[in-house]
Each structure stands twice: as structure tokens, then as C-alpha cells.
Amino acid sequence: MVRRVFFSFHFKRDAWRAGQVRNSWLTQPNRESAGFIEGSDWEEVERQGDAAIRRWIDGQLNGTSVTAVLIGKETSERPWVNYEIVESVKKGNGLVGIYIDNIKDKNGLRDTRGINPLSQHQFSDTGGRFSDAYNTYDWVLDRGYDNFGDWVEEAANIAGR
Template structure:
């Protein structure tokens, strides 16, 4: 069974690291948003962003949060985690700080502050 995954990450600082994970080839049919696509979505305001996230998550069985140094506590990352949890999707966090960016640099390990879990 092929898993369809939604990746959640802080775009600007981590997109290069994330592309390394996405290009492993283990997850099929998962095309990243380009810079232009993301700019278009964000210009539409919060409702447009929420709709884009919902559309991207549709048909996915889990969300993988790729955690960089500044990921914790970001509004849209938190929204994606809560939505995944409420939609009963699997949620997995993976630290990516040791992966190199386009300049060959690693980053500090990101924390998990700001994430909330749903009460059972």
C-alpha cells in the first residue's frame, strides 16, 4: 500500500533540507509547492491558506512534520498538526537540523515548544 504523506515545515529556512527528504523516493505522488505557488496562496489571506492546507491534506494518511531550528510554535505548522490530529491522521515529527542546506551548513536542533496534544 502506497502511503500518501503531507509534509509540514518552515518553508524559507528549511526548504532545501526538506527537498532532500522528499527526494529520497520513498513517498510517491508528493509534489512540493513552488515559491510562486506559495506566494500566490499566502496573498489570498488566512482562508486561502486554510483551504490550500485542507486540499493538500485531503487523501493523505499522515503528516510528517520536518522540524528545523525555527519550526516550533509557527502558526501554520501548529494548524497543520492540529488539523491532522483532528482528522485522525498519523503525525510524525522528524528533526532535520543535521541535513545540510544549499550552502553546506547544518542548523541548531529545533525544539517542540508550542505544540499541543489533544486530551484523550
């Protein structure tokens, strides 16, 4: 099943690494085998201010069933990432965390592993952490190119979607 995925990440710091994940479907035989469809123009929206960003995030979440949180060194510190995570859970999206620190940047360098932002949020009804309910993977070590579609499906199933 093809699912629409919203990608949450620290745009300024991790855009290149996130692009490797977000665009991985381009080299798959078709979008169904990649397991997701995604498209966004963050740069243009960011120039319009906080209210526009909030509207854009809310609009991009519409029609999605899973939010993939791409975790870099500073992702957990980003207010918009935290907003996206909370809003995703409110709308019933499944979550999947993906460490991207092992993806080499354009200079061939890896990064420092950051804190999983899913561990910083709790469900209001049970108090359990999002990271206890949803899985987190390493894009490189867990072969994200081959397994991302399965991770998305797993997250959707956990959320009951």
C-alpha cells in the same frame, strides 16, 4: 503500501532542507519503495493570504494518511505548522516528526536543533502529548532516505489507518 504524506515545515526558513526530504523519492527505483507520494505549490498559495492558506492546507490533507513534521530550528514557533498538526490529528492522520537540522544546506552548513512541535500539543481526550504517541527521527542519523517509508507506515499504524 504507498501512502500519501502531507509535509509540514517552516517554509521560508527550511524549504531547502525540507526539499531534500520531500524529493527523496525521485532517486528511489519507484514511488512504492519510497513509501509516499507528495506534491505541492506552497509559494503560490502563500501570496493569496490566510484564508487561502487554510483552504489549501485543508485540501492538501484530504487523501493523506500521515503528516510528516519536518523539524528545524524555528518550526515549533510557526502558526501554520501548528494548525497543520492539529488538523492532521482531527482527521485521523498519523504523525511522524523528523529533525532536519543535520541536513546540510546549499552552503554545506548544518543548523541548530529546534523544539519538537509534537511535544507542544495534547490529545483532548487523554491529555497525552502527541510526542508520546508518535515517534520522531533524525533524517541524517536515522538514515531517513532508507527508512522514511517505514516511518510513514509506523505512524499510520499508530493512528489506526
